[in-house]
Amino acid sequence: MAGNLQLTPEGKLKHFLTIEGLDKSLLTEILDMAESFAGMSDQQVKKVPILRGKTIVNLFFENSTRTRTTFELAAKRLSADVLSINIATSATSKGESLLDTIRNLEAMFVDMFVVRHALSGAAHFIAQQAAPHIGVINAGDGQHAHPTQAMLDMFTIRRIKKDFAPLKVAIIGDILHSRVARSEIIALNTLGAAEVRVIAPKTLLPAYVETLGVKVFHDLKNGLNDVDVVMMLRLQKERMSSALLPSESEYFKCFGLTGDKLKYAKPDAIVMHPGPINRGVEIDSKVADGPQSVILQQVSNGIAVRMAVMAMVMHPHGVSV
DSSP, X not given: OHHHHTBOTTSOBSOBOOSTTOOHHHHHHHHHHHHHHHGGGGSSSOOOSTTTTOEEEEEESSOOSXXXXXXXXXXXXXXXXXXXXXXXXXXXXXXOXXXXXXXXXXXXXXXXXXXXESSTTHHHHHHHHSOTTOEEEEEEETTTBOHHHHHHHHHHHHHHXXXXXXXXXXEESOTTTOHHHHHHHHHHHHHTOSEEEEEOOGGGSOTTGGGGTOEXXXXXXXXXXXXXXXXXXXXXXXXXXXXXXXXXXXHHHHHOBOHHHHTTSOTTOEEEOOSOOOBTTTBOHHHHTSTTBOHHHHHHHHHHHHHXXXXXXXXXXXXXX
């Protein structure tokens, strides 16, 4: 349903809610558009007038540093006016409903909502309810989707590895609670990666995970064998309703990425992590800060990718950069 909701009748982006339902050509268009913005960070004037006169509202019902900041920077570099609502001090904290919040912001003539919410489907709900001229971008909803994180990771992979077709990619850790992992798996399969693996204890995998188009491993060394991309995930303890692991030290011993374990991957394998990192739990500091890590490149690339998505949603018939 979201796949239809987020597209115009011509197949262009109206909203960006999930990777699901988007085809390879549209994902490639996002990556190509992001490439055209990637060099702006090195320019003296880091702005283009593509969204001049537009007002974008960041509605973050969950805490975030990287995602909110890169969305705000991306909007400002497109020359949009940006409002970042502090939900903790907003009328929502006094009992106002989500729909009433949306209606009041619409009355202020805004053009786009960037939404992060703990409940799966929140961005989809807002897109269904919002006025027709308003675009909605999902900045992470519950355990469902985080499409811009997936696309900035695809962008990072493509810039380094050039072609998805020969790649073996391993996603490691808390797959069960990770909206990033779900979006990554769909994106990698849509873009034609040769093999997508998930590596985790059974307690951190969703039921029937194989139906997502992945190979499942419960041993880190076996799973890392000969892969090109190593994607680590954060343990989302705040979403765990029961004890799913013996201890963090035991988890690190079995599934934490160290230099010795990384040697099972290809010598030129890259190491990624969507953050925030729990050093010594998911990944050793020597690996996180080591020569194969592209974690900070992911952060930088997030600006270009979010610029691309916002520009395409606001101008579905084309953007001249």
